[in-house]
Amino acid sequence: MTEAWPDLAGRFRDGVHVLALRVYYEDTDAGGVVYHARYVAFCERARSDCLRLLGLHQSTFEEINFVVRRMVCDFLKPARLDDLLEVHTRFREMAGARVEIGQEVMLKGNTLFKADVTVALVDARGRPKRLPEEMAERFRQLPES
Amino acid sequence: MTEAWPDLAGRFRDGVHVLALRVYYEDTDAGGVVYHARYVAFCERARSDCLRLLGLHQSTFEEINFVVRRMVCDFLKPARLDDLLEVHTRFREMAGARVEIGQEVMLKGNTLFKADVTVALVDARGRPKRLPEEMAERFRQLPES
Amino acid sequence: MTEAWPDLAGRFRDGVHVLALRVYYEDTDAGGVVYHARYVAFCERARSDCLRLLGLHQSTFEEINFVVRRMVCDFLKPARLDDLLEVHTRFREMAGARVEIGQEVMLKGNTLFKADVTVALVDARGRPKRLPEEMAERFRQLPES
Amino acid sequence: MTEAWPDLAGRFRDGVHVLALRVYYEDTDAGGVVYHARYVAFCERARSDCLRLLGLHQSTFEEINFVVRRMVCDFLKPARLDDLLEVHTRFREMAGARVEIGQEVMLKGNTLFKADVTVALVDARGRPKRLPEEMAERFRQLPES
Numbered sequence: 317m318t319e320a321w322p323d324l325a326g327r328f329r330d331g332v333h334v335l336a337l338r339v340y341y342e343d344t345d346a347g348g349v350v351y352h353a354r355y356v357a358f359c360e361r362a363r364s365d366c367l368r369l370l371g372l373h374q375s376t377f378e379e380i381n382f383v384v385r386r387m388v389c390d391f392l393k394p395a396r397l398d399d400l401l402e403v404h405t406r407f408r409e410m411a412g413a414r415v416e417i418g419q420e421v422m423l424k425g426n427t428l429f430k431a432d433v434t435v436a437l438v439d440a441r442g443r444p445k446r447l448p449e450e451m452a453e454r455f456r457q458l459p460e461s
Numbered sequence: 462m463t464e465a466w467p468d469l470a471g472r473f474r475d476g477v478h479v480l481a482l483r484v485y486y487e488d489t490d491a492g493g494v495v496y497h498a499r500y501v502a503f504c505e506r507a508r509s510d511c512l513r514l515l516g517l518h519q520s521t522f523e524e525i526n527f528v529v530r531r532m533v534c535d536f537l538k539p540a541r542l543d544d545l546l547e548v549h550t551r552f553r554e555m556a557g558a559r560v561e562i563g564q565e566v567m568l569k570g571n572t573l574f575k576a577d578v579t580v581a582l583v584d585a586r587g588r589p590k591r592l593p594e595e596m597a598e599r600f601r602q603l604p605e606s
Numbered sequence: 607m608t609e610a611w612p613d614l615a616g617r618f619r620d621g622v623h624v625l626a627l628r629v630y631y632e633d634t635d636a637g638g639v640v641y642h643a644r645y646v647a648f649c650e651r652a653r654s655d656c657l658r659l660l661g662l663h664q665s666t667f668e669e670i671n672f673v674v675r676r677m678v679c680d681f682l683k684p685a686r687l688d689d690l691l692e693v694h695t696r697f698r699e700m701a702g703a704r705v706e707i708g709q710e711v712m713l714k715g716n717t718l719f720k721a722d723v724t725v726a727l728v729d730a731r732g733r734p735k736r737l738p739e740e741m742a743e744r745f746r747q748l749p750e751s
Numbered sequence: 752m753t754e755a756w757p758d759l760a761g762r763f764r765d766g767v768h769v770l771a772l773r774v775y776y777e778d779t780d781a782g783g784v785v786y787h788a789r790y791v792a793f794c795e796r797a798r799s800d801c802l803r804l805l806g807l808h809q810s811t812f813e814e815i816n817f818v819v820r821r822m823v824c825d826f827l828k829p830a831r832l833d834d835l836l837e838v839h840t841r842f843r844e845m846a847g848a849r850v851e852i853g854q855e856v857m858l859k860g861n862t863l864f865k866a867d868v869t870v871a872l873v874d875a876r877g878r879p880k881r882l883p884e885e886m887a888e889r890f891r892q893l894p895e896s
Contacts, residue, residue: 321626321690323611336611340654342498342647344491346542351487352819353795356788357632364630364688373688384787389822397491398663400611466758466771466835481756485799487792497674498650501643502777509775509833518833529642534677543808545756632786636779636832643777687781 325365326403328459333366333405339395349394355429356387359419362403363433370454379440380451385414386434393428395421401428407455413437413444415455470510471548473604478511478550484540494539500574501532504564507548508578515599524585525596530559531579538573540566546573552600558582558589560600615655616693618749623656623695629685639684645719646677649709652693653723660744669730670741675704676724683718685711691718697745703727703734705745760800761838763894768801768840774830784829790864791822794854797838798868805889814875815886820849821869828863830856836863842890848872848879850890 326335337358345351363382367373395401402422409416414436421429437445471480482503490496508527512518540546547567554561559581566574582590616625627648635641653672657663685691692712699706704726711719727735761770772793780786798817802808830836837857844851849871856864872880 321613323613324626324628336614338614340651341490341492342496342650345486346489346493347486348491353487353788353791356791360632360788361630384826387824389824391819391821468756468758469771469773481759483759485796487795498643498646501646505643505777506775529681532679534679536674631780631782632788634781635776636783637776638781641777
C-alpha cells in the first residue's frame with residue numbers, strides 16, 4: 317500500500333535525515349525574517365520525524381523519552397517567508413543515557429542555522445535511562461535512502 | 462502580604478476583566494503586524510487570568526474544565542510590535558453547560574479584535590457538566606475593581 | 607524536472623485543496639491535545655499553499671494582499687500529538703473585494719475543526735481591491751487533481 | 752502621571768533586569784511542561800523589555816538593531832502551566848559590535864533554564880555597528896531598582 321503523503325516525515329539521504337518544511341507567516345516576525353525561536357522548534361520537528369521513520373517515536377521503544385538538556389545554537393543567516401527549508405539531522409555520539417545530535421537548517425545548500433543538541437534518555441518517571449544497544453545501532457547507521 | 466507582581470493577571474474594572482499585554486516579536490509576522498491567530502491566544506490568556514482572579518482556574522472548582530466550542534472572530538484593525546494591548550472579557554450568558562463570553566482586544570480605546578466565545582463545561586472525562594449556580598453567580602457579577 | 611518535495615504544498619483533489627500536516631509537540635498543550643489557536647494557523651498555512659499551487663501567492667498577482675476579516679470557528683473534536691491531519695479548503699463565494707472560504711481540519715475522514723473565513727482583498731496601501739475576474743475564475747474551478 | 756500597568760516591562764533589582772511572566776496553555780505541550788523553544792522566546796521578551804526600560808528599544812537609539820547570533824541553552828528543570836516565572840537578564844561583556852548577555856528563567860528561586868546569548872549590533876542594512884560608548888555605559892550599570 318502506498319502512503320498518501322510519502323515525504324511528510326522527511327527522508328534519509330546519505331545517512332542523514334532530511335526534513336523539508338515551508339516557512340509560513342506564523343514563523344516570521346516584524347523584522348521580515350523567521351523568528352529565531354522557530355529554528356529550535358524546526359529542529360524538534362525533525363528529531364521527532366527522524367525517530368518516527370526509524371520506528372522509535374514516542375515511547376514506543378521500551379518507554380524511553382527523549383528530553384533536550386542543552387542546545388548550542390548558531391544563527392547564521394535569516395530565512396524568509398515562503399522559503400523551502402531542509403533540516404538535516406545527524407546522530408553524533410551516544411554514551412550512557414545521552415545522545416549528541418547535530419542539526420542544520422539549510423536553504424538551497426546554505427546553512428542558515430546550526431545546533432548541537434544534547435538529548436537525555438529518561439524513563440516515564442524522568443530517571444536517566446541507558447540507551448539500549450539496539451537503538452544506538454540504529455542511530456549509528458541511519459539508512460542511506 | 463503584597464504580591465510581587467500585582468497586575469500580572471489583570472484587574473477588574475467596572476465589572477469587566479482587563480488584561481494588559483505587550484506585543485513582542487514572537488507575536489508579529491512578516492506583514493509587520495500581529496499574526497491573526499495570536500489574538501485567539503491572547504483571549505485565552507485573558508480567560509485563564511480572569512478565572513485565576515476569581516479563584517476558579519483549572520479544575521480547582523469541582524473538577525470543571527472549560528473547553529472552547531465556538532469562536533466568532535472579527536479582525537478589525539492590526540496591532541503592531543511594542544503595542545500595549547488590553548483584553549476585555551465579559552461573561553454574557555450562562556445556560557446549562559455553556560457560557561457565552563465576549564472579548565475585545567483594545568489599543569488606546571480602539572477595538573482591534575472582537576470575539577464571541579462559546580465555552581463548554583466538561584468534567585475530567587469530557588462529559589458536559591452543568592454550571593454550578595455559585596460559579597454562575599460569580600460570572601454574573603464580576604467585581605467592580 | 608521533478609520537484610524534490612512534491613506534496614509539501616498539498617494537492618487538489620476533486621476540486622478541493624488538501625494539505626497534509628503533522629501534529630508536533632509545539633502544536634499541543636498541557637491538556638494533551640492540539641492548542642485551539644493552532645487550528646487557525648493550520649488554516650492559514652492551507653490558504654497560503656492553495657494560492658501557491660494556483661500561482662497566486664503573495665502579491666505575485668497584481669499586488670493583491672489577502673487579509674482575514676472574519677472567522678467563524680467550530681472546535682468539534684481534539685487532535686493529538688503525531689496525528690496526520692488534512693486541511694480541506696474550498697472557495698465558496700466571491701463578491702467585490704471579498705472571498706468566502708470554507709475550511710475543515712480532518713483526521714481519518716472526521717472533521718475536527720471547521721471555519722468559515724472571510725478574506726478581504728487589499729492593495730499595498732490596505733485599500734479594498736476588487737477581485738480580478740481571472741482570479742475569481744481560478745478560485746471557482748479548482749483543479750480536479 | 753502614573754502608568755496604568757507599571758510592571759509589565761519588568762523591573763531592575765540589584766542591577767539585574769527581572770521580568771515576570773505567566774505560563775499559559777499556549778506555552779505548554781502534551782508532555783505537561785513548557786515547550787522547550789518557549790524559553791528562547793521568553794528570553795527575547797525580557798531583552799526587549801530591558802531595552803524598553805532603558806529607553807533603547809527598537810532602533811530608537813541611532814538606528815541600531817540587535818540580532819541574536821548565538822545561544823547556549825541549558826534546560827535544567829521544567830516549568831508548568833500557571834507557573835509565575837521570572838526572567839533575569841544581565842549584560843556581561845561588550846566588545847566591538849557584540850554584547851554578551853546572561854539570562855535565567857527562574858521559579859521561586861530555582862533556575863529552570865539558563866542561556867548565554869551573543870547579540871550582534873547591526874545597522875538598518877545589517878552591517879556590523881560598533882556599540883556606542885553611551886549605550887555600553889547604560890548596560891554596564893543597570894539601575895539598582
